[in-house]
Amino acid sequence: MSAVTPDFTLRPSGGLRRRRIVNKVMETLGTAAALLAVGVLFLVIASVAVRAAPALSWDFFTKPPALFGLPGGGISSAIVGSLLIVGLATAIALPVGVLIAIYLTEFAPRRVAQPIQLVLDVLNGLPTIVTGIFVYGLFVIGHQQSGYAGSVALSIVMLPLVARAAQETLLLVPSALREASLALGVSRWRTVVGVILPTTFGGIITGGVLAVARAAGETAPLLFTTSIFNPAVSTDVTKAMPNIPVLIFTYSEQPDKALHEQAWGAALVLMVFVLVASLAAKALLARSRRKLGR
């Protein structure tokens, strides 16, 4: 083939140069936006860590808050309270959420599954302060604030998250597994309990951990259900219990610098817990998906 001499130049000129510049500008803006988001994340984490450092001590983790006006004190009662409230909420939300997911993936005809799915998604987006008000009306008016009321409120926040996570793992179970079990004459419920649930165990647990991470930081549902409490360590869920989110919230609204320091300390504890839990859950989730062949 004879060489062809192109009658056009390959060097960018006029319009093309302008288009390339626009492209470059836009790419740079995109990169800058991503950097900004990551920068804000590190800024928040770093300022919490730096300001929390002076508060952290052995006493901080082992002592209840000091009486009004006295120095020292810690957040032990809030840690205990938060663990109990979130634990109880998980105990409510996890089984119910898994049952809903089983219904939606194993039993429900599409016509029925769609509206239920819609309800779950709407529940997930509901302002959590409204959830708090609902539980307040249900359990607190006419009675008193209590740890279990806080747990119920948090479980409502967790329910759609758990159900969605369980549903997604259930859908990953290969239908061959389901069909093999049924073909062997195993009944429906034994298939679900003996074959399907065990394969999705990991996914459901990680979904649960993600929901716990979300619930642990929720303050709004607790404000009206378990916020006016005795600061001493308590394990009585029928009374209002101290907890970390509400403690941070009330301390942050005070002018007292010493309380701010305590609030930073508690914020660091909460943030580390939440971030580690969600990172671990995501890593586990990726692993269990790979195991199910996706």
Added chain:
Amino acid sequence: MSALPSEFSLRTSTRRLSDRIGDVVLRGLTLLAALAAVALLGAIVWKVLDLAWPSIRHFGLGFVVGETWDPVKRHFGALPFIYGTALSSLIALLLATPLAIAIALWLSELAPRGVRGIVGSLVEMLAAIPSVVLGLWGILVLGPFLSHHLEPWLHDNLGFIPLFGGPAPTGTGLFTAGLILTIMVVPIIASICRELFLQVPDELEEGALALGATRWEMIRGVILPSTRTGIAAAIILGLGRALGEAIAVTQVIGGGTIISSNLFGPIDTLASKIAASYQGAGSGLEQSSLLYLAAILLVIGLITNFAAQVIVRVFDPLRGAR
């Protein structure tokens, strides 16, 4: 599976009793749980309206446009808080939408493969920061910075616009709340948009590039138009989050009941007004008026959520089926 031809299914008479009972029990239990979720949503709506009823009866729908919130004269109206909610969410969406879309585009189209996963998880971590921690940061770090640096600068240079009035002395106000909400909304919109952008068929993208489009032209001409509806749904979901956020906003918005054009002034949103009064309100009427605010918030929340979900389902029918 029920799709099996009937001659292959085991006749009920030969099945063990425990299996027959087990099937019915499991089906019943799971159905019950699903119905409970539906009933829960109904119960929430009913209970909140029930709690607000004394105020709804007293003020009627005029409450929504009532401009005063005066516990002494026992006259209550929601307009200042609706204004605060609308404006703080608007600030958040105006700042967050372009940022989030840019981040999503960068993560799905531009970023080097090795970095994508890491930066993607970092952006999602931003969403995992508890709102109360972000609020604490807002009130003690961001607020003072804004009131000492950014707000005076905006006031001096753009003060002729009534929006940029005198800075708040402590840095708490509508503008700070809008910025905190921006931080909360960006990861929500960004992660949904990233999923959307990744779903755009490669052939379309490669086709555009092969025709000589630059990457930006491909994004503008192919990716953004084909994901428009989904982006709208993502923005509405972000809006839902911004409207309903109570804690962080309560911490940074300063608390006020006067509508003012000054962005830096204190005000309250519906959610923050409710949260700020957690230690109890004075009269019965004040309390039920606060719960009326919760009812308004609930209605707004339901509308935005339904709208977003319906758009998502129309746009991506598969999602609804899952």
